[in-house]
Amino acid sequence: MSLLIIIGEALRALRLNRLRTGLTMLGMIIGVAAVVLMLAVGQGAQTTVNQAITSMGSNLFFIVPGATSSGALRSGAGAVQTLTMGDAQAIAHLPSIKATAPIITGTAQLNYGANNWSTSVTGVTPDYFAVRDWPVESGALFTEADLRSSARIVILGQITASNLFGEEDPVGKTVRIKSSPFLVAGILAPKGQSLDGRDQDDAVFIPLTTGQRQIFGNQFPGTIRFMMAQAQSAEVMDEAETEMNRLLRQRHRITEGMENDFTVRNLAALAAVATGAAKVMSLMLGAIASVSLLVGGIGIMNIMLVSVTERTREIGIRMAIGANRRAILTQFLLEALVICILGGLVGVVLGIGGAWAVSQAADMVVVITFGMVALAFAFASAVGIFFGFYPARKAAALKPVEALRYE
Amino acid sequence: MNSPQVSDHPLIRVEDLCKIYSLESGNKQGGGTVNSQVLYDVNLAIHRGEFVAVMGHSGSGKSTLMNILGCLDTPTSGHYWLDGRDIASLSDDELAQVRNRNIGFVFQGFNLLKRMTALDNVATPLLYAGVSRAASRKRALELLKQTGLGKFAAYQPNQLSGGQQQRVAISRALVNNPQLILADEPTGNLDTQTSREIMAVFQQLNQEQGITIVLVTHEDDIAAFTRRLVRLQDGRVVHDGRVPA
Numbered sequence: 001m002s003l004l005i006i007i008g009e010a011l012r013a014l015r016l017n018r019l020r021t022g023l024t025m026l027g028m029i030i031g032v033a034a035v036v037l038m039l040a041v042g043q044g045a046q047t048t049v050n051q052a053i054t055s056m057g058s059n060l061f062f063i064v065p066g067a068t069s070s071g072a073l074r075s076g077a078g079a080v081q082t083l084t085m086g087d088a089q090a091i092a093h094l095p096s097i098k099a100t101a102p103i104i105t106g107t108a109q110l111n112y113g114a115n116n117w118s119t120s121v122t123g124v125t126p127d128y129f130a131v132r133d134w135p136v137e138s139g140a141l142f143t144e145a146d147l148r149s150s151a152r153i154v155i156l157g158q159i160t161a162s163n164l165f166g167e168e169d170p171v172g173k174t175v176r177i178k179s180s181p182f183l184v185a186g187i188l189a190p191k192g193q194s195l196d197g198r199d200q201d202d203a204v205f206i207p208l209t210t211g212q213r214q215i216f217g218n219q220f221p222g223t224i225r226f227m228m229a230q231a232q233s234a235e236v237m238d239e240a241e242t243e244m245n246r247l248l249r250q251r252h253r254i255t256e257g258m259e260n261d262f263t264v265r266n267l268a269a270l271a272a273v274a275t276g277a278a279k280v281m282s283l284m285l286g287a288i289a290s291v292s293l294l295v296g297g298i299g300i301m302n303i304m305l306v307s308v309t310e311r312t313r314e315i316g317i318r319m320a321i322g323a324n325r326r327a328i329l330t331q332f333l334l335e336a337l338v339i340c341i342l343g344g345l346v347g348v349v350l351g352i353g354g355a356w357a358v359s360q361a362a363d364m365v366v367v368i369t370f371g372m373v374a375l376a377f378a379f380a381s382a383v384g385i386f387f388g389f390y391p392a393r394k395a396a397a398l399k400p401v402e403a404l405r406y407e
Numbered sequence: 408m409n410s411p412q413v414s415d416h417p418l419i420r421v422e423d424l425c426k427i428y429s430l431e432s433g434n435k436q437g438g439g440t441v442n443s444q445v446l447y448d449v450n451l452a453i454h455r456g457e458f459v460a461v462m463g464h465s466g467s468g469k470s471t472l473m474n475i476l477g478c479l480d481t482p483t484s485g486h487y488w489l490d491g492r493d494i495a496s497l498s499d500d501e502l503a504q505v506r507n508r509n510i511g512f513v514f515q516g517f518n519l520l521k522r523m524t525a526l527d528n529v530a531t532p533l534l535y536a537g538v539s540r541a542a543s544r545k546r547a548l549e550l551l552k553q554t555g556l557g558k559f560a561a562y563q564p565n566q567l568s569g570g571q572q573q574r575v576a577i578s579r580a581l582v583n584n585p586q587l588i589l590a591d592e593p594t595g596n597l598d599t600q601t602s603r604e605i606m607a608v609f610q611q612l613n614q615e616q617g618i619t620i621v622l623v624t625h626e627d628d629i630a631a632f633t634r635r636l637v638r639l640q641d642g643r644v645v646h647d648g649r650v651p652a
Binding site: 002005008012016313314316317318319320321322323324325326327399400401404 | 474477479480499500503504506507508512514518519520521522523531532534535536537539540579583
């Protein structure tokens with residue numbers, strides 16, 4: 001008996017018991033849909049984290065004032081401004097360092113015409129945009145000359161620009177920051193969410209010197225809030241960290257045994273942790289979904305066992321008219337497999353639909369790859385073969401005479 | 408009555424056939440197995456073209472003998488050659504093939520596959536023999552037409568009368584051109600008139616096509632359609648010869 005005919009027989013048998021077939025299939029559908037949905041959500045989370053990491057720029061260090069661990073009485077990190085422009089310039093000259101970006105931050109009210117908007121104002125040097133790998137979309141960045149002359153120039157993030165200007169083109173217009181007029185030089189390309197979930201596009205950037213002298217004011221001129229440093233390459237990250245620590249200890253006159261008054265944080269290490277966490281979450285979601293697939297598989301086995309018992313006489317008749325054990329085995333195995341494959345197909349469609357619904361409803365990133373669909377499907381088929389095999393073997397092992405006598 | 412050619416080499420040869428059923432005792436205290444012997448040293452030779460009735464009271468072992476002859480069951484001891492082949496030497500797959508190609512079964516309860524058309528029921532043995540679906544159906548339809556059921560091809564068994572179902576079963580038994588038809592009380596569920604019609608079909612198959620037929624019955628007037636009577640009693644052959652008139 002050819003395989004095609006056996007498939008036909010399997011389909012016919014399943015059609016005869018539509019409700020039962022449907023309910024059994026439902027277990028499979030839910031299992032496969034859950035696997036696809038969970039993998040899509042997990043993969044989406046990973047993608048979000050990865051995007052946030054790449055949006056930070058590559059091979060980056062954060063150097064912040066204060067210590068994160070030490071003895072008795074301490075101030076929190078950043079409470080004391082121990083880092084200076086001089087530190088940033090000195091670090092920039094280290095061989096393993098490509099560039100540094102000293103940063104001061106604050107919040108201010110911005111006005112343009114009748115519109116106003118409160119956002120974070122960041123004082124940076126022109127290198128900042130290179131370190132962050134953040135180009136302008138229109139207009140231009142400010143220059144070293146603007147920095148030296150403390151020019152009143154501002155670069156707007158996408159969100160801020162649209163909040164202040166709406167449809168208007170801001171480049172060349174004047175906005176007021178804390179009542180001081182600033183010329184809008186450029187609009188930055190969109191960057192998206194950062195690792196901590198802030199929208200990086202809701203920000204404006206002004207020359208560091210302008211910020212220090214005219215916007216924020218500062219009791220210690222020349223100090224900065226924190227800085228970013230970019231290593232020459234991923235290979236020299238460790239070397240760069242050692243060099244920066246040594247240099248800053250030297251510049252800050254910290255003797256042996258004394259605690260650092262700054263902290264160097266490797267962003268790659270932070271990123272690795274975040275990526276790891278996302279991966280674990282993704283795996284866990286997949287594992288939980290797999291359980292429902294397993295339960296669906298057990299349901300199939302259960303129903304197939306009932307079906308074999310119910311159809312014992314049919315099996316006997318088939319054996320009497322010439323079915324060999326393989327034909328019986330194949331028939332029952334195929335019935336289980338057909339349930340799985342049809343259930344798998346519907347499940348994949350439902351899973352993709354569910355993932356889409358989640359992305360719409362919860363504003364989450366979901367990612368569906370061919371690989372995960374294939375995986376869920378292969379898993380479903382494997383479940384079908386695994387759980388269909390025992391009942392099928394039981395059917396094939398029946399003795400013809402006993403099967404025929406069965407009432 | 409013109410008699411068909413009877414060959415010298417037996418189609419069925421059975422020597423010292425014994426069948427013992429071992430039943431697990433359900434008694435938890437007693438345990439062990441209970442043996443019950445159903446066939447004692449049965450010797451039998453049936454030649455090609457014969458039409459044999461096997462008779463006996465219930466429990467005489469006639470159904471067990473038929474199951475063994477039909478390769479549905481295996482003897483505990485003794486030998487069975489079908490067309491010169493020692494059945495004991497055959498594998499499960501080969502036995503399935505023998506049932507498929509060499510033997511046609513007709514049962515008391517018809518044993519048609521439910522919710523399947525008469526046509527597909529008749530065609531199924533051909534499918535197991537590896538014939539394509541289209542060719543199987545064509546051959547099945549021919550047979551149904553021969554038994555006068557052509558217009559019932561698309562009916563399912565539960566839509567047919569007992570006699571019609573048995574004709575479908577006979578068509579199914581014939582579909583692979585077997586040398587041997589084993590009929591286990593084929594008229595047991597039929598009224599007298601239909602029984603006669605069915606027996607006439609068997610008689611015709613035996614006389615016109617020379618098909619060997621072994622038929623189990625406990626009715627004398629059914630046995631009267633055959634030409635040789637084997638009577639079993641308590642698992643032993645107690646009579647083998649002409650059918651008493």
